[in-house]
């Protein structure tokens with residue numbers, strides 16, 4: 231791909247890959263794509279389409295972009311001179327030799343993409359593409375072949391967005407999260423914000439309990455640990471997953487939403503019902519910080535992976551492995567439809583432990599051997615927090 | 629040290645300018661700034677999270693909807709009697725805004741500019757004009773219908789405007805970004821056309837002008853291909869079928885007057901084309917240097933029917 235992919239998804243008919251990248255563009259690629267043997271000629275793909283540069287210009291003999299009469303700055307004139315010098319010799323970057331098409335683009339870094347089918351007023355199916363970016367936007371576009379039409383935006387986040395989740399049972403709803411304090415529930419086709427859920431409060435409560443357990447002496451002075459929120463605490467949602475709960479008999483409204491945050495040793499679960507409201511269900515404590523999460527649709531279960539290189543609640547302080555028994559790499563809670571609570575899935579857990587034991591050993595060896603540690607390791611496991619803006623304004627005077 | 633001294637001078641100047649009741653037109657030399665601001669970097673920008681949260685009242689104080697029972701400390705933004713419908717993207721020092729104010733008296737016109745000092749210059753220029761013309765016999769001459777704010781339009785247009793809110797957009801003498809590597813920084817691109825189409829109402833127009841022929845061709849290419857089969861979003865082939873934008877016929881240089889005399893839609897095109905040729909700061913510079921100006925105007929069509937509707 232021309233730029234680093236940030237998120238990929240299949241269209242609902244399973245025919246096309248949509249790839250959202252670091253430069254803000256979304257490309258479509260057929261799942262069963264062809265490769266072209268022929269080398270690109272002068273910046274034009276073998277199939278005659280050109281993804282990135284102006285084809286007309288390339289085919290014409292070189293003419294400078296502006297004349298000496300052109301106004302504008304000294305810098306522009308310098309650029310022009312450079313262009314004149316370079317043009318003859320410059321080798322065009324190799325074009326991609328497989329089918330791909332630019333569908334849409336944000337002037338930002340894309341963070342997630344979803345592709346959803348919805349019924350039209352006449353009950354026919356319509357395709358939509360949802361894209362989120364680092365600049366707080368969620369864009370709703372039509373699907374292929376009209377992806378150039380923007381239907382609307384879901385605007386309300388105040389920091390970068392990292393995740394979009396359209397639950398399978400309620401595809402008219404969208405749950406989004408990222409670097410601000412809130413999960414937001416949307417009626418995405420209307421661009422309407424339905425609910426804002428204070429995730430920071432949940433994380434802070436858990437963290438205070440953790441700190442309270444460690445720093446016993448302070449617990450007497452701060453009575454109200456439950457509601458105190460550390461102003462330095464930053465939330466960064468790393469995943470939002472929807473788990474469909476079989477509805478029959480048990481009276482569950484349908485979907486459990488599971489949320490993870492960078493550097494937080496817990497899963498947060500919410501129940502999403504037909505009333506289009508998220509209801510906090512439970513905090514599932516985990517042994518170490520959660521790195522990622524996936525759902526097992528037919529088993530009412532999720533599997534999460536953990537970071538056993540860093541201390542819980544920290545994304546950079548390495549854990550003191552010598553003083554600790556080896557920690558697990560994975561966990562697997564299940565939703566119990568009888569008690570409507572989350573419980574450890576012991577069978578699955580045992581299988582996971584067995585399957586990952588070897589991996590866990592080598593993993594801790596790797597980190598001990600210093601192959602990956604320090605900042606590179608933090609960036610690898612907790613890359614999303616780096617999307618936060620630092621408020622630098624690099625404008626300077628003449 | 630030198631820079632600090634300069635800043636001090638500038639701040640002193642701006643303060644005295646304000647204290648003197650704003651009536652004197654500001655001097656450009658106190659608002660100079662580097663010619664380019666990187667549209668990709670995170671400037672310390674202020675923008676509403678969504679258009680509904682935008683408080684326009686400080687920008688168009690003459691158009692605030694009177695509130696019969698004002699609630700003290702009401703955090704909701706005060707509503708305007710009508711929405712902004714005209715946007716000058718990258719308005720620079722505001723020459724076009726000032727020219728449009730009396731010519732489009734019924735519209736609220738907004739200049740958007742990414743450079744802080746330049747935006748401040750335009751703000752001071754507008755408040756000076758408002759002070760000078762406060763007693764104008766007709767409200768058309770009071771410059772109350774123009775304003776300028778700092779924004780990176782390549783990222784945040786949908787934070788200010790809702791779908792189909794605008795009837796006119798101007799892209800005058802955009803920075804050319806000659807190097808192919810920098811084409812992504814151009815204010816017109818295949819993918820940005822989607823956002824322009826989003827904020828423009830069907831029937832609304834984009835006016836473009838540049839003195840760089842290659843950029844003129846580039847912009848025309850992007851608007852023409854946009855929305856066509858094979859041309860969508862991308863910047864490659866011309867595509868086929870009907871696009872989202874259609875090019876509007878224009879008066880030649882010097883013919884604007886006769887178009888204006890004809891009135892109607894043609895008269896409006898003539899008037900606006902004359903404005904962008906003659907009233908923009910860059911347009912004046914190009915005239916002084918004897919350079920050429922390339923104008924093109926595109927009208928937004930209605931969105932195509934959904935595939936299930938045809």
Ligand SMILES: C[S@@+](CC[C@H](N)C(=O)[O-])C[C@H]1O[C@@H](n2cnc3c(N)ncnc32)[C@H](O)[C@@H]1O
Pocket residue numbers: 663664665667717718719720721722723740741742743746779780781782783799800801802803815908909910911
């Ligand atoms: C060459 S000037 C033209 C000014 C004015 N339109 C005229 O015709 O005199 C281009 C202007 O666009 C502004 N600009 C460039 N990128 C921008 C962006 N992303 N958002 C807002 N303004 C931008 C620049 O700061 C500059 O003032």
